[in-house]
Amino acid sequence: MMEASNKPGSWRRLWNLILQAEPPKLLLLTALLLSVMTTLAGLILPLFTKDLVDGFSAASLDRKQIVALGTVFLAQAIAGGLSVYMLNLGGNRVVAAIRERLWRKMLALPVAYFDRHKTGETISRMTNDTAVVKGLVAEHFASFCTGILSVAGALAIMLTMDWRMTAIMLLVFPVTALMMMPVGRAMFRISKGMQEETARFTAVLNRVLSEIRLVKASGSEPVEYVQGADGIEKLFRFGRREGRAQAVLSPLVSFVILLLLVTIIGYGGAQVSAGAITAGELVAFILYLFQIVMPLTQITHFFTQLQKAKGATESIIEILESEEEDLESGERNVPEAGTIEVDRVSFAYKANEPVLKNVSFTIEHGKKTAIVGPSGSGKTTLFSLLERFYAPDEGAIRFGGRGIETYALSAWRRKLGYVSQECPIIAGTIRENIGYGVDRIVSDRELEEAARLAYADEFIRQLPEGYDTEVGERGIKLSGGQRQRIAIAxxxxxxxDILMLDEATSSLDSRSEAVVQQALSNLMAGRTTIIIAHRLATVADADRIVFLDKGRVTGIGTHDELYRSHATYREFADRQLKLDDSAAS
Known part of the structure; x- marks a missing residue:
């Protein structure tokens, strides 16, 4: 990937990324014109200096010259300030547009993408990589534009003053450029590696800090310290390599400046002695030299940042070019009622490692269907297929006689309600959590009625801020039973229309489970309900039980039917009964 990044195509990819962000052309054009004014004002100053040196006396200074000189200084300061501000503003708008596009894309990516990529790495693309592009566009681009104008203008005037001295100076630059090219390539490799390592380190931080209670409860601080310290050490090594490259680059630039200065003073002094040029012209020439050298340093920094931005662009474009979910294509009118048919479905997360194998059964409308079986039998994967997080490798899932993939994804998912064992809660208030994902305006009365049916209203009203109580990150301020009831609400x-319950009560104590079961009864009323459960006591009254074992359906029927005819189910049920009896005692 690194080698490819050095090809001309990577420059075009960066350029296209910026163009697709729709940069504010009028603002940037105005900034460019102001940069021209700044440069012109700067180019006039050495000419003033030349006249002062050649004919300096107190009498030669009149009010008009002083006013003119002050006006030039003032115009340069104002135009320069406005130009830098506008270029930065335009750059920030470009980067904001890239981030907005990237954020929209991340939300549209399928679950499978996040299975393949660590969360911290994805976060790093949004924060660190876009920050690199921001540095290029909003900061270094301004200096680059100003520098180009300054160098071009100064060279033009120097050629008219003394073309020989200018030619001597220009001979140094190609040699310097050839010397700096290897350093530039090294800087790209270093910056690319640093971006990748930063993404990995961010992933470690995100994983550890999001599960800090597990880390501490497990006594895993030493292990996590080693992993974090390893990431820090790798970042240090990249930083050290970057420092070495800068240690070559900075003295090289300083050497070029010093060489040019000595050459110009030596050659120019001889020209002054010979009467070919005046002392004022030599002073002006040296001032113009600095107007070339200083911008060249800025241009060098721009190309260094450009190398970094090219690497960052590849990571950003990798996300932008990833296949996303199409939420709106397909039939939007999903039938209110219908039978769900799972027809010979097979699925594997990895090739040759099937999780589901030729699975077939039906889920009747308005009925309660339970899917049970040992851990790892594919129950949760089946739910993921129903939610269309993944598509079956073989077979089909139909609703109302049509494949569920023919319905618009947004319309299909609106039909589904999901309550899981983990019960995801977002940081915010209880009100925000209950209303999360509801695509309509919800009145306080509706929200409180939902909480009442979920047996959550009572405990919510006992909290200091009621429905406006902050629940903390991942709902840490609430108990397991409280989080479950908020999810039910x-x-x-x-x-x-279709309710999916995934081990919704398995992690609760008996008292909390009883309350949550009552809430679930209210939730299931009149709905097609699909339940995953390890504990058969919670699904023994289901209209139909589907027994999954090692990815295959080995039995379908009621609890009594399976208990009589299915030996594995009977063994599974007896073991569950013993566990329930021991837990009760």
Missing amino acids: RALLRNP
Whole structure:
């Protein structure tokens, strides 16, 4: 990937990325014109200096010259300030547009993408990589534009003053450029590696800090310290290599400046002695030399940043070019009622490692269907297929006689309500959590009614801020049973036609489970319900039980039917009964 990044195509990819952000052309053009004014004002100053040196006396200074000189200084300061501000503003708008596009893309990416990429690495693309592009566009680009204008203008005037001295000076630059090219390539490799390592380190930080309670409860601080310290050490090594490259670059630039200065003073002094040029012209020439050298340093920094931005662009474009979910294509009118048919479905996350194998069964409308079986039998994967997080490798899932993939994804998911064992809660208030994902305006009365049916209203009203109580990150301020009831209230507010319950009570104590079961009864009323459960006591009354074992359906029927005819189910049920009896005692 690094080698490819040095090809001309990578420059075009960066340029296209910026163009697609729709940069404010009028603003940038105005900034460019102001830069021209700044440069012109700067180019006039050495000419004033030449006249002062050649004919300096107190009498030669009149009010008009002083006013003119002050006006030039003032115009340069104002135009320069406005130019830098506008270029930075335009650059920030470009980067904001890239970030907005990247954020929209991330939300549209399928679950499979996040299975393949660590969360911290994805976050790093949004923050660190876009910051590199921001540095190029909003900061270094301004200096680059100003520098180009300054160098071009100064060279033009120097050629008219003394073309021989200018030619001697210009001979140094190609040699310097050849010397700096290897350093530039090294800087790209270093910056690319640093961006990748930063992404990995961010992933470690995100993983550890998001599960800090598990880390501490497990006594894993020493292990995590080693992993974090390894990332820090690798970043240090890249920083050290970058420092070495800068250690070559900076003295090289200083050497070029000093060489040019000595050459110009030596040659120019001889020209002054010979009467070919005046002392004022030599002074002006030296001043113009600095107007070339200083911008060249800025231009060098621009190309260094450009190398970094090229690497960052590849990471950003990798996300932008990833296949995304199409939420709106397809039939939007999903039938209110219908039978779900799972027809010979097979699926594997990795090739040759099937999780589901030729699975077939039906889920009747308005009925309660349970999917049970040992851990790893594919129950949660089946839910993921129903939610269309993934598509079956073989077979089909139909609703109302049509493949669910023919319905618009947004319309299909609106039919589904999902309550899981983990019960995801976002940082915010209880009100925000209950209303999360509801695509309509919800009145306080509706929200409180949903909470009441979920048996959550009572405990919410006992909290200091009621429905406006902050729940903390991932709902840490709430108990497991409270989080479950908020999730049930959220599902009630969505009013789904199809309800999916994934181990919804498995992690609760008996008292909390009883309350949550009552809430679930309210939620299941009149809905097609699909339940995953390890504990058969919670699904023994299901209209139909589908027994999954090692990715295959090995039995379908009621609890009594399976208990009589299915040996594995009977063994599974007896083991569950013993576990329930021991837990009760």
